[in-house]
Amino acid sequence: MVNLTINNQKVTVEDGITIMEAARRNNIHIPSLCYLQGIHQAGACRICVVEVEGAKNLQASCITQVAEGMVVHTNTERVRRARKMLYELMLSDHSQDCLTCSRNLSCEFQALGKLLGVDDTRFEGERSPFQVDASVSVTRDMTKCILCRRCVTVCNEIQGVGAMSPQNRGFKTEIGPAMKLPLGKVNCALCGQCTIVCPVGALNETDSTRDVWEALSDPRKFTVVQVAPAVRVALGEEFGLPAGSRVTGKLAAALRRLGFKRVFDTNFAADLTIMEEVTEFLTRARDALTGKGAVLPMITSCSPGWIKFIEHNFYELLNHLSTCKSPHCMLGALVKSFYAESINVKPENIYTVSVMPCTAKKFEIEREEMVNNGNKNVDAVITTRELAQMIKTAGIDFLTLPDEEFDNPLGLSTGAADIFGLTGGVMEAALRTAYELVTGREIPFDGLHVTPIVGLEQIKTATIKFIDVLPEYSFMEGLELKVAVTSGLAGARMLMEQLAKGESPYHFIEVMGCPGGCMMGGGQPRSSDPDVREKRMSGLYSEDESKQYRKSHENPYIKLLYEKYLGEPNGPKSHELLHTHYVPRGKFNELTTEDFVIEIDESTKRRVARATRQEAKVPALVKAEPETVSARILELEAENRKLKSELQDTQETVEIMKLVLSKYSKQG
Amino acid sequence: MTAETAKEALSLEEKERAYAQIANVIDLYRRKEDSLVQILHLAQEIYGHLPLELQQFISREMNIPLSQVSGVVSFYSFFSTVPRGRHTIRVCLGTACYVRGGKKIVEYLQDKLQVELGGTTDDGSFTFEVARCIGACGLAPAFMIDDTVYKQVNVNKLDKILGQYY
Ligand code: SF4
Ligand code: SF4
Ligand code: SF4
Ligand code: FES
Ligand code: FES
Numbered sequence: 001m002v003n004l005t006i007n008n009q010k011v012t013v014e015d016g017i018t019i020m021e022a023a024r025r026n027n028i029h030i031p032s033l034c035y036l037q038g039i040h041q042a043g044a045c046r047i048c049v050v051e052v053e054g055a056k057n058l059q060a061s062c063i064t065q066v067a068e069g070m071v072v073h074t075n076t077e078r079v080r081r082a083r084k085m086l087y088e089l090m091l092s093d094h095s096q097d098c099l100t101c102s103r104n105l106s107c108e109f110q111a112l113g114k115l116l117g118v119d120d121t122r123f124e125g126e127r128s129p130f131q132v133d134a135s136v137s138v139t140r141d142m143t144k145c146i147l148c149r150r151c152v153t154v155c156n157e158i159q160g161v162g163a164m165s166p167q168n169r170g171f172k173t174e175i176g177p178a179m180k181l182p183l184g185k186v187n188c189a190l191c192g193q194c195t196i197v198c199p200v201g202a203l204n205e206t207d208s209t210r211d212v213w214e215a216l217s218d219p220r221k222f223t224v225v226q227v228a229p230a231v232r233v234a235l236g237e238e239f240g241l242p243a244g245s246r247v248t249g250k251l252a253a254a255l256r257r258l259g260f261k262r263v264f265d266t267n268f269a270a271d272l273t274i275m276e277e278v279t280e281f282l283t284r285a286r287d288a289l290t291g292k293g294a295v296l297p298m299i300t301s302c303s304p305g306w307i308k309f310i311e312h313n314f315y316e317l318l319n320h321l322s323t324c325k326s327p328h329c330m331l332g333a334l335v336k337s338f339y340a341e342s343i344n345v346k347p348e349n350i351y352t353v354s355v356m357p358c359t360a361k362k363f364e365i366e367r368e369e370m371v372n373n374g375n376k377n378v379d380a381v382i383t384t385r386e387l388a389q390m391i392k393t394a395g396i397d398f399l400t401l402p403d404e405e406f407d408n409p410l411g412l413s414t415g416a417a418d419i420f421g422l423t424g425g426v427m428e429a430a431l432r433t434a435y436e437l438v439t440g441r442e443i444p445f446d447g448l449h450v451t452p453i454v455g456l457e458q459i460k461t462a463t464i465k466f467i468d469v470l471p472e473y474s475f476m477e478g479l480e481l482k483v484a485v486t487s488g489l490a491g492a493r494m495l496m497e498q499l500a501k502g503e504s505p506y507h508f509i510e511v512m513g514c515p516g517g518c519m520m521g522g523g524q525p526r527s528s529d530p531d532v533r534e535k536r537m538s539g540l541y542s543e544d545e546s547k548q549y550r551k552s553h554e555n556p557y558i559k560l561l562y563e564k565y566l567g568e569p570n571g572p573k574s575h576e577l578l579h580t581h582y583v584p585r586g587k588f589n590e591l592t593t594e595d596f597v598i599e600i601d602e603s604t605k606r607r608v609a610r611a612t613r614q615e616a617k618v619p620a621l622v623k624a625e626p627e628t629v630s631a632r633i634l635e636l637e638a639e640n641r642k643l644k645s646e647l648q649d650t651q652e653t654v655e656i657m658k659l660v661l662s663k664y665s666k667q668g
Numbered sequence: 669m670t671a672e673t674a675k676e677a678l679s680l681e682e683k684e685r686a687y688a689q690i691a692n693v694i695d696l697y698r699r700k701e702d703s704l705v706q707i708l709h710l711a712q713e714i715y716g717h718l719p720l721e722l723q724q725f726i727s728r729e730m731n732i733p734l735s736q737v738s739g740v741v742s743f744y745s746f747f748s749t750v751p752r753g754r755h756t757i758r759v760c761l762g763t764a765c766y767v768r769g770g771k772k773i774v775e776y777l778q779d780k781l782q783v784e785l786g787g788t789t790d791d792g793s794f795t796f797e798v799a800r801c802i803g804a805c806g807l808a809p810a811f812m813i814d815d816t817v818y819k820q821v822n823v824n825k826l827d828k829i830l831g832q833y834y
Contacts, residue, residue, distance in 0.1 A: 178737065178739075
């Protein structure tokens with residue numbers, strides 16, 4: 001413990017904490033700007049300076065540790081003057097477009113100005129000449145950047161991508177990709193994690209509400225909306241509810257009032273994904289176990305930020321990815337085929353919108369693979385934040401809305417679908433179905449929760465043993481299925497490096513691009529609640545537990561869909577509509593001509609069409625299928641079994657021969 | 669300066685040799701902390717400048733994100749990402765030249781050569797810089813091409829002067 005004095009108050013705190021933390025624990029608030037608890041403590045802005053007796057200069061309290069006998073003053077004239085001056089300097093190089101800025105009234109820089117009582121702009125300086133850079137997912141407006149570098153920390157350290165870093169120096173410093181390259185042309189995963197931490201309007205999702213409003217007011221368009229699981233436990237925060245509040249019913253009601261003709265649930269497609277993915281996995285496992293050879297581990301494919309990451313960084317491992325499209329693209333494809341036929345509307349006249357916790361989904365729908373019969377699976381993606389904005393613009397009083405249901409048949413879902421929104425959820429949902437398909441019994445975990453993969457750790461693993469399996473799955477008998485779950489791209493990188501070295505012991509891996517999973521996605525509300533992850537997580541688990549059906553294969557409409565339309569999981573129809581393939585892009589995007597930059601026409605504020613992928617001058621790729629431990633073990637086991645049965649055959653033959661011989665010898 | 673001039677014209681073979689040399693340098697320094705600046709220095713020495721492609725090579729070899737490599741390259745003014753032109757133009761913007769129209773000359777040249785300050789023309793002819801007083805204040809405005817000082821210039825004379833250097 002350390003004793004010190006803050007503003008004449010004697011306090012005792014534990015060793016090793018900063019002055020700012022010590023002050024907060026004693027109810028003294030020191031203003032800050034760049035500081036982000038536990039994530040970014042770099043002392044970049046110096047707004048948090050305090051006077052420490054005996055030190056010549058003011059100290060940044062967010063990085064200075066407490067020391068025995070320290071005497072600190074957080075609110076002297078000198079400190080106040082310094083903070084104001086720093087603020088005004090930052091302001092002098094800031095666009096100050098508050099009235100038309102997306103962060104107006106939710107801006108940390110604005111709030112700080114008010115807190116400090118800044119009432120003057122003494123420095124009218126030259127403004128840095130930066131331009132707006134828009135990718136399909138994330139838009140950078142560096143005229144608003146205050147150089148706090150939170151995004152740099154998140155992108156480099158938490159996501160391990162490193163798409164953005166400080167460039168140049170001094171007045172010309174800009175946070176961005178190398179050599180002024182646009183974000184849509186580099187290895188950015190478009191995950192949007194940087195947009196969550198940016199305190200100002202410099203990093204945002206690329207707006208799609210304009211397109212959606214237009215479709216809604218176009219009488220020729222049949223508008224269909226769907227909502228991802230994670231949205232229902234976060235949207236409420238934008239309307240003042242605590243994190244994790246479940247607002248599923250109000251969400252459906254709000255979408256109907258916005259004018260969508262059908263309100264479907266991405267959850268339905270999550271159940272469908274489980275059917276397709278589990279079938280794919282069992283096929284791969286069968287091939288591996290019966291010695292036919294198959295690529296294992298299989299890795300989940302529903303997180304488009306993760307997909308872009310692996311396409312850039314580990315493209316030689318693409319054949320490990322499940323070929324399943326992500327749930328919302330599956331649903332979009334079904335709406336424009338199965339559902340269009342059943343209500344007799346031309347698919348060209350249907351406009352599909354997905355409400356997603358994710359910015360990377362905006363990229364995903366621009367992929368050329370997400371098109372069937374010339375129609376995009378999904379026409380527009382809006383984030384949870386964008387939906388909240390639309391609800392407010394429409395004058396809908398969200399909190400007093402009644403609870404309504406999604407439309408059927410593409411609106412009914414099981415609890416397994418709800419947990420797609422959090423790390424470990426897809427794996428748990430898959431295991432619930434796979435275990436029951438193979439053994440005919442429920443997975444033996446309390447409340448169906450596969451406890452070793454529940455929680456917020458970076459990498460979680462579990463082993464599930466298959467015994468007493470049904471006859472048609474005899475190849476699974478005795479298998480100890482090893483699974484791994486990770487969220488956040490830094491964790492994914494670790495698992496992929498292990499795989500690339502041929503040391504991966506797993507059969508099945510779940511990866512979600514954002515730390516914590518979709519519930520912490522780059523399109524979710526920016527939260528100041530330190531427990532937001534736990535709260536959203538428990539929201540999703542209780543949504544799961546509240547459902548009549550908890551396992552995807554029990555969804556009655558899913559069964560009907562296979563009966564009436566798709567045939568069987570992984571059948572030809574499924575392959576056409578629900579599966580996809582991937583594109584090697586290379587670390588520097590050098591393997592394809594495709595980019596995800598969009599130009600915005602200044603006068604009309606409309607998007608200029610994006611260039612499509614060209615026949616690549618791609619160097620021929622060696623499709624090496626790295627041998628992995630898990631696949632090797634499976635093969636060896638299969639070989640073993642083959643040898644054993646051969647041995648048995650031989651022994652039998654020998655016995656027969658012996659019999660025959662003894663007969664002959666008796667006969668003499 | 670001349671050693672670094674027009675490296676763009678490197679033959680494929682020379683390029684490969686330069687890259688191999690740089691790979692060696694990286695090998696040598698890899699395990700040392702904070703060796704990036706050192707390595708970039710030597711790479712520029714070998715290759716002449718640090719174009720995007722070479723930065724990508726270094727990023728890949730050292731397993732450091734490209735944006736961080738380029739962050740360091742753009743931080744230090746002694747790194748250049750473009751090869752120097754065959755000639756260097758330095759327009760004086762010292763006080764005397766400034767008040768007598770040095771800025772006009774800068775604007776004119778920028779427009780004519782389509783080049784930013786500090787940049788090099790697309791055809792590799794000129795690198796364009798400004799200077800603070802080159803000691804010809806009495807005959808301002810002045811500018812230099814390589815080692816030759818041109819005094820009392822005006823926009824009309826410029827084309828003719830430049831013409832001698834193509
Ligand atoms: S970022 Fe904040 S201060 Fe800057 S223009 Fe937007 S709202 Fe105003
Ligand atoms: S979107 Fe993700 S990968 Fe891209 S710059 Fe932001 S944090 Fe980095
Ligand atoms: S873009 Fe945003 S998060 Fe990044 S440095 Fe600028 S203000 Fe900070
Ligand atoms: S908050 Fe401490 S330096 Fe920015
Ligand atoms: S100011 Fe131009 S030569 Fe001195």
